[in-house]
Amino acid sequence: MIKHFLSLEWKQFKRASYFQKGLAIKILLFLAVLYFGGIAIFMGGVMFFALEKTFPDIDPIVMVNNFLIYWILFELMIRYFMQQLPVMNIKPLMIIPITRNSVIHYLLGKTILSFFNFISLLIFLPFSIVLLFQGYPVVNVVLWFFAIMCINMSINFLNFLINKSNTVFYGIASLVIIIVVLRYFNIFDITEPVGVLFNGLYNQPYLAIIPFLIMIGLYKVNFDFIRKGFYLDGAISKKTKEVHATDLSWMNRFGNLAPFLKNDIKMITRNARPKQVVMMSFFFLFYGLFFFTQSVYIEKMPYILAFAAMFITGGFLLSFGQLVPSWDSEYYKMLMSQNIPYRQYLESKWYLMVVAVAVSFILSTPYIYFGWDIYLMIAAGALFNIGLNTFITLFGGALNRVPIELNTKAKAFSNTNGFNPTQLLIALPKMLLPILIFFIPYHFISFNAGLIALALTGALGIVFKNFFLNKIENIYQKGKYKTVAAFSEKK
Incomplete structure (x- = not known):
């Protein structure tokens, strides 16, 4: 048997x-x-x-x-x-x-x-x-x-x-x-x-x-x-469950993006898999404790701290963001058949990641205990996440055509549902770029120069937000029907 x-x-x-x-x-x-x-x-x-x-x-x-x-x-x-x-x-x-x-x-x-x-x-x-x-x-x-x-x-x-x-x-x-x-x-x-x-x-x-x-x-x-x-x-047998509606009217201030943002919030709060991933992203806040408590990183390898700073505020971006647009795979065909601009869909995901990074930065305030240099490093990492990593993440989503079952009971870390090996390649620049951007000015000038370079990179990304989103939108548009076909496959 x-x-x-x-x-x-x-x-x-x-x-x-x-x-x-x-x-x-x-x-x-x-x-x-x-x-x-x-x-x-x-x-x-x-x-x-x-x-x-x-x-x-x-x-x-x-x-x-x-x-x-x-x-x-x-x-x-x-x-x-x-x-x-x-x-x-x-x-x-x-x-x-x-x-x-x-x-x-x-x-x-x-x-x-x-x-x-x-x-x-x-x-x-x-x-x-x-x-x-x-x-x-x-x-x-x-x-x-x-x-x-x-x-x-x-x-x-x-x-x-x-x-x-x-x-x-x-x-x-x-x-x-x-x-x-x-x-x-x-x-x-x-x-x-x-x-x-x-x-x-x-x-x-x-x-x-x-x-x-x-x-x-x-x-x-x-x-x-x-x-x-x-x-x-x-x-x-069907189970009867009482549904509690959530008042999200305060999100109407986002205009045309509000329906997408409301949909994402409801998806996260009502489904098992996204809820698990969001909960796991909270633990990224403690990642800095592995580095900031070790004098060898602070004194001899401070450029590694740029990597830790990026992780502290980038938990949601790295866990939830990397699976865009797979989160919407179960109703992606219906979503794409509506008379809505693709740009609004992508911009709503960008704002969601930006808000998550901002909240993570606020929650990282206790790291001031390790000194203002460390806290400024975290601030620079947050700017880098907002200004560059969000766009890299959205670009990687255009290559991610693996569907996700929202209510699967699998673990947030070990579950390969929605996993694409391409994500590993897309993740490399998100992790290595902050180290490289910080290291070059730090090595040739000073620690503060490295911080300024890292923060300035993120600030420039925010300034050129429309340019990046337009380029990413074109990539999504070209692969739209391939994505719809891939999401239609049932395991």
Whole structure:
């Protein structure tokens, strides 16, 4: 039966009209898996010696167990935002003689093959092998590793519940926030008591049965959860939902652009995929903390700060903007059949990105803490985003003809729905240009000269806004019917 399910999914993928695009994406994802998998193996191989050198008075296995709780919390977070849950078209299977249990077991089995399950394996397997070569007890190490893998799979099944149940999600999120807040204010550090539990798994190997039973229990809970709604009438019945209208009359001040802007706001607030992307763009605001807290970037490589400054205010532009016009793919044919100028459509997208950059800049005000030079760098990056990156993004949209399903439940980061490899090429100038524009004046003149050059580039883009929009409009007009045809294809 498993072989039959695999055959059906392969035929669906191979026979689809988007096979070549999907294949290119799979190849890119495979290369990414090889890269991050190699990093995980390296980390696992050197972790013992690094801990031994850094903390010579503490056994490396004890140190790992003490901080294992933070790895678990990190896994929960990264899985929730990035792990793609398995999807299978079950409606045709409901009316043929295949047991529900077989389909559900297959769906849950697919979650085991997720790359996120192999990250822990690739880290802790080399670490365990090093422990064995260092003379640690074989039974203790093997059963400790077994327990860690059971915990890893438990996180996998827990993530399935978190994604399917808001109650579970809010419960886990509240627990994580409480742990972080208590640790931050030095009220309670969960490291030591939880470390005792994980060290117990190593010192008393028979306790490995506990994580194993937890894993089996979570699998059973997931199985029952899916089976409860596994009915044909439940899958096709219409749900009645009360609709709350949003008053957007204040946007009428934008004149002819108001209908487009209102449509975008409604699309974002009413659909799953754009809402996820907008939420994720908020986290770009914290990107500067990776750079502005490191003296090596400030003292020796300040030109890298231009890249960070652009990211801080460009989250919406880089995540939401790069998928213009794919956001409108489900009704693009109707939109293009109306008697409306293409220029107004593009200009509304430009204003939407400009407002998002401005809001991000206001929210970045706390970066003044790192000094006025840093804050002025962020301001220059915001001007660059408004005056140049917005136009580069719109230009890239003319080459993006991959449709998007607005209400898909896929993750904002890992979902390749709407992804086009061309976007990677278009993203390069958006990321490299601010570094280059800042570096040349900075290297030959001064830091302030680099700031002025970066800000001036953005200001010139705003001055020549009409010129850029006219050129981009001509490109969209030439590819209009190709875009309509591409968006009409259904996966």
